[in-house]
Amino acid sequence: MSSQHHSAPRLLEKAITNPGAVKINVEGAFIVDEDPRSKSPVRTEGVHYEGSDIRLPHHTGLVSHVAVDIGGSLAKLVYFTREIDSSDVGGRLNFMLFETHRIDLCIEVLKQLKEEYVRLHGPSPTELCVVATGGGAFKYYDKLKDALKVNIIREDEMQCLITGLDFFVTEIPNEVFTYSETEPMQFAEARPDVYPYLLVNIGSGVSMIKVSGPRQFERVGGTHLGGGTFWGILSLLTGARTFDEMLAMADSGDNSGVDMLVGDIYGMDYSKIGLKSTAIASTFGKVFRMKNDAEEAASNGEEPDVTFKNEDMSRSLLYAISNNIGQIAYLQSEKHQVKHIYFGGSFIRGHRQTMNTLSYAIRFWSKGEKQAYFLRHEGYIGAVGAFLRRQPVNWGRRTSLDGTTAPPDKETFDGHPKDHAL
Amino acid sequence: MSSQHHSAPRLLEKAITNPGAVKINVEGAFIVDEDPRSKSPVRTEGVHYEGSDIRLPHHTGLVSHVAVDIGGSLAKLVYFTREIDSSDVGGRLNFMLFETHRIDLCIEVLKQLKEEYVRLHGPSPTELCVVATGGGAFKYYDKLKDALKVNIIREDEMQCLITGLDFFVTEIPNEVFTYSETEPMQFAEARPDVYPYLLVNIGSGVSMIKVSGPRQFERVGGTHLGGGTFWGILSLLTGARTFDEMLAMADSGDNSGVDMLVGDIYGMDYSKIGLKSTAIASTFGKVFRMKNDAEEAASNGEEPDVTFKNEDMSRSLLYAISNNIGQIAYLQSEKHQVKHIYFGGSFIRGHRQTMNTLSYAIRFWSKGEKQAYFLRHEGYIGAVGAFLRRQPVNWGRRTSLDGTTAPPDKETFDGHPKDHAL
Numbered sequence: 074m075s076s077q078h079h080s081a082p083r084l085l086e087k088a089i090t091n092p093g094a095v096k097i098n099v100e101g102a103f104i105v106d107e108d109p110r111s112k113s114p115v116r117t118e119g120v121h122y123e124g125s126d127i128r129l130p131h132h133t134g135l136v137s138h139v140a141v142d143i144g145g146s147l148a149k150l151v152y153f154t155r156e157i158d159s160s161d162v163g164g165r166l167n168f169m170l171f172e173t174h175r176i177d178l179c180i181e182v183l184k185q186l187k188e189e190y191v192r193l194h195g196p197s198p199t200e201l202c203v204v205a206t207g208g209g210a211f212k213y214y215d216k217l218k219d220a221l222k223v224n225i226i227r228e229d230e231m232q233c234l235i236t237g238l239d240f241f242v243t244e245i246p247n248e249v250f251t252y253s254e255t256e257p258m259q260f261a262e263a264r265p266d267v268y269p270y271l272l273v274n275i276g277s278g279v280s281m282i283k284v285s286g287p288r289q290f291e292r293v294g295g296t297h298l299g300g301g302t303f304w305g306i307l308s309l310l311t312g313a314r315t316f317d318e319m320l321a322m323a324d325s326g327d328n329s330g331v332d333m334l335v336g337d338i339y340g341m342d343y344s345k346i347g348l349k350s351t352a353i354a355s356t357f358g359k360v361f362r363m364k365n366d367a368e369e370a371a372s373n374g375e376e377p378d379v380t381f382k383n384e385d386m387s388r389s390l391l392y393a394i395s396n397n398i399g400q401i402a403y404l405q406s407e408k409h410q411v412k413h414i415y416f417g418g419s420f421i422r423g424h425r426q427t428m429n430t431l432s433y434a435i436r437f438w439s440k441g442e443k444q445a446y447f448l449r450h451e452g453y454i455g456a457v458g459a460f461l462r463r464q465p466v467n468w469g470r471r472t473s474l475d476g477t478t479a480p481p482d483k484e485t486f487d488g489h490p491k492d493h494a495l
Numbered sequence: 496m497s498s499q500h501h502s503a504p505r506l507l508e509k510a511i512t513n514p515g516a517v518k519i520n521v522e523g524a525f526i527v528d529e530d531p532r533s534k535s536p537v538r539t540e541g542v543h544y545e546g547s548d549i550r551l552p553h554h555t556g557l558v559s560h561v562a563v564d565i566g567g568s569l570a571k572l573v574y575f576t577r578e579i580d581s582s583d584v585g586g587r588l589n590f591m592l593f594e595t596h597r598i599d600l601c602i603e604v605l606k607q608l609k610e611e612y613v614r615l616h617g618p619s620p621t622e623l624c625v626v627a628t629g630g631g632a633f634k635y636y637d638k639l640k641d642a643l644k645v646n647i648i649r650e651d652e653m654q655c656l657i658t659g660l661d662f663f664v665t666e667i668p669n670e671v672f673t674y675s676e677t678e679p680m681q682f683a684e685a686r687p688d689v690y691p692y693l694l695v696n697i698g699s700g701v702s703m704i705k706v707s708g709p710r711q712f713e714r715v716g717g718t719h720l721g722g723g724t725f726w727g728i729l730s731l732l733t734g735a736r737t738f739d740e741m742l743a744m745a746d747s748g749d750n751s752g753v754d755m756l757v758g759d760i761y762g763m764d765y766s767k768i769g770l771k772s773t774a775i776a777s778t779f780g781k782v783f784r785m786k787n788d789a790e791e792a793a794s795n796g797e798e799p800d801v802t803f804k805n806e807d808m809s810r811s812l813l814y815a816i817s818n819n820i821g822q823i824a825y826l827q828s829e830k831h832q833v834k835h836i837y838f839g840g841s842f843i844r845g846h847r848q849t850m851n852t853l854s855y856a857i858r859f860w861s862k863g864e865k866q867a868y869f870l871r872h873e874g875y876i877g878a879v880g881a882f883l884r885r886q887p888v889n890w891g892r893r894t895s896l897d898g899t900t901a902p903p904d905k906e907t908f909d910g911h912p913k914d915h916a917l
Binding site: 144145146172173174175207208209211212229230231276277278292294296297298299300301302304305306308309310314331332333335337338339340341343345346353354355356357358359360361362364365366368369381386393396397400401404405407408438 | 566567568594595596597629630631633634651652653698699700714716718719720721722723724726727728730731732736753754755757759760761762763765767768775776777778779780781782783784786787788790791803815818819822823826827829830860
């Protein structure tokens with residue numbers, strides 16, 4: 074489906090019916106796998122740069138905004154740059170990640186982007202503006218405004234997610250994929266029936282949004298067992314400091330070191346209801362018995378031996394949270410009669426076990442009827458949505474970032490429907 | 496509904512159509528709130544005796560079996576005794592609880608029951624038998640057999656749960672109730688449409704069973720985030736040793752000490768989608784930011800101050816697990832078109848916060864359309880079911896436990912349908 078491109082007539086029609094829509098020319102957009110720092114004007118240490126920019130080879134208009142999606146734990150930044158070291162027209166979307174508690178660092182980068190913008194265009198009535206979404210757009214509104222002294226435009230989080238996902242699904246080739254152990258990244262085929270779908274966005278918490286059409290969506294549910302739960306519990310149990318450290322531990326762990334399996338209860342399969350002995354019966358359920366056994370041993374003067382490996386606990390919790398989200402997503406998709414389920418959000422991080430568990434859960438519960446879809450820019454759906462929901466202020470009449478004159482774009486992405494009431 | 500009694504004709508009809516059914520006379524059964532140790536012939540220290548026996552005032556037949564439901568963490572025992580210190584006919588069901596890792600203690604009690612039985616009846620061809628269910632019926636089969644030298648009859652766990660729940664719902668007054676903060680135990684009214692219902696059994700793990708009729712059931716799902724998860728994670732995080740200690744901590748905790756609330760992300764309500772600032776966004780989601788802030792403070796030479804209270808963590812996890820089960824139960828009830836949801840299993844333990852959270856989740860997700868039901872003997876549903884599924888071997892022709900002659904019972908509980916293929 075990621076290879077499904079809008080035909081020119083359809084886009085033209087959109088541009089006509091939505092004259093105020095965002096005019097980011099996404100024709101021929103594709104993912105560039107190289108070090109983005111070689112292209113970016115921003116050079117700040119301690120910041121995570123994504124390695125997969127999106128090239129927009131035909132966008133020539135001035136882009137006078139950057140977008141930031143400030144979540145509970147992470148802030149995601151998207152900005153547009155011209156190709157610096159080449160004579161190529163067009164430009165690219167750059168992606169950066171910050172921890173929300175270091176919002177000062179994010180603001181620092183925004184300041185640099187503003188300075189770069191002023192360097193190219195001078196102080197003008199068309200100042201750079203920041204499109205902000207996520208809860209932090211509200212919580213840090215004053216802070217952003219005071220520090221940057223630019224216009225801060227707030228966009229609704231759910232609307233941005235939908236705009237962003239629609240863009241990724243319909244415009245970017247090799248963006249959406251399915252996961253299986255034998256084929257970890259099988260790019261999804263184009264399909265005509267985009268809607269309805271369910272978007273499951275896994276950040277600190279989890280939101281599930283049913284999307285029935287380009288402008289129709291509803292948050293149908295979610296769960297507060299999400300990425301924040303994984304990080305929080307594991308950091309307390311294992312002392313690990315980063316998400317990547319936790320995922321690496323999970324990779325080498327064995328959840329049966331802490332999980333109670335069906336076989337631990339039955340001593341065999343519970344075949345009457347189709348539960349294999351290796352199925353998880355209770356996450357962390359082995360701790361009770363092992364601790365009690367150790368206490369008994371200690372009271373008998375024996376050396377108590379009860380240790381739980383950090384690796385095993387990490388794997389257990391990764392399974393538990395992914396599985397749980399998978400089950401709830403499936404049940405919501407049934408309730409709301411949706412076949413296709415997209416998983417996004419920074420929790421996934423392209424991690425194989427996570428995607429494997431989510432995929433397995435959807436296949437298992439749906440008896441193979443439904444499938445989990447993932448995105449290479451899974452963490453930036455909301456930020457890209459926020460970016461696309463703004464029309465460059467002076468689109469079609471002023472010079473672009475690198476000073477060239479920008480003609481009106483003919484093919485644009487309809488990211489900012491005026492008729493949707495938030 | 497707990498006050499809905501079978502009419503004599505209906506029970507007679509049952510006894511006729513199911514001549515091999517269990518002949519435990521449940522007519523006029525009721526709950527006795529007194530210390531069961533004053534009545535029980537068993538006196539073993541270190542064992543949990545329930546305080547609410549069930550009197551069966553009209554059961555006079557010999558009962559030659561006891562029942563045990565051995566789960567992943569807990570073993571539940573049910574046995575019948577005559578009234579020892581009175582001239583009353585009938586008898587009572589007694590309830591006892593063991594930790595499964597101390598199965599030796601459970602076996603010790605079973606030995607005492609066998610000795611008591613032999614004392615009353617002498618060694619006879621009608622030996623006491625043990626009806627066992629739960630995974631431990633399989634895992635500990637040889638151990639039970641070797642230690643007790645009695646017949647061990649295994650019954651399917653799901654079937655026992657259904658038999659037990661049907662018994663509690665239809666025969667025992669003041670057993671089933673709904674919970675609300677203003678009325679913590681409102682006994683459920685009789686209702687004619689018993690079926691279909693969903694039974695959510697919360698032990699170490701969670702099973703959800705759709706019951707469409709007295710002999711029709713299907714395990715539709717479950718979750719491995721259950722009582723074992725609560726105990727396991729909290730024992731590792733807080734050092735607490737017993738479930739009751741953990742529940743007591745939860746009572747005095749404030750989950751917002753560790754949970755990320757909507758207000759922590761937004762600084763306000765997220766009113767567009769109806770999420771209040773006090774809603775939980777991410778369980779344990781505050782840990783990430785607080786730990787990182789503390790590290791930063793430490794790197795600046797300040798005193799890092801990051802402690803998470805055991806009470807807050809306990810409350811957070813109790814909320815999370817109860818809420819999650821509530822949501823999945825609701826979604827399963829929707830998928831399977833079931834209105835009434837019963838929550839059983841030893842996790843609940845009559846604990847107010849747990850029942851409040853489960854009740855709230857069902858009301859919230861169903862927009863008030865559905866309700867959560869609880870049982871006073873919530874932990875013993877499977878054990879009682881196992882007990883009722885056996886017909887006393889010599890029913891109607893031999894002497895009873897206390898030596899009196901037992902006439903055939905006229906009104907019996909149809910607990911052992913022969914026509915159900917497991």
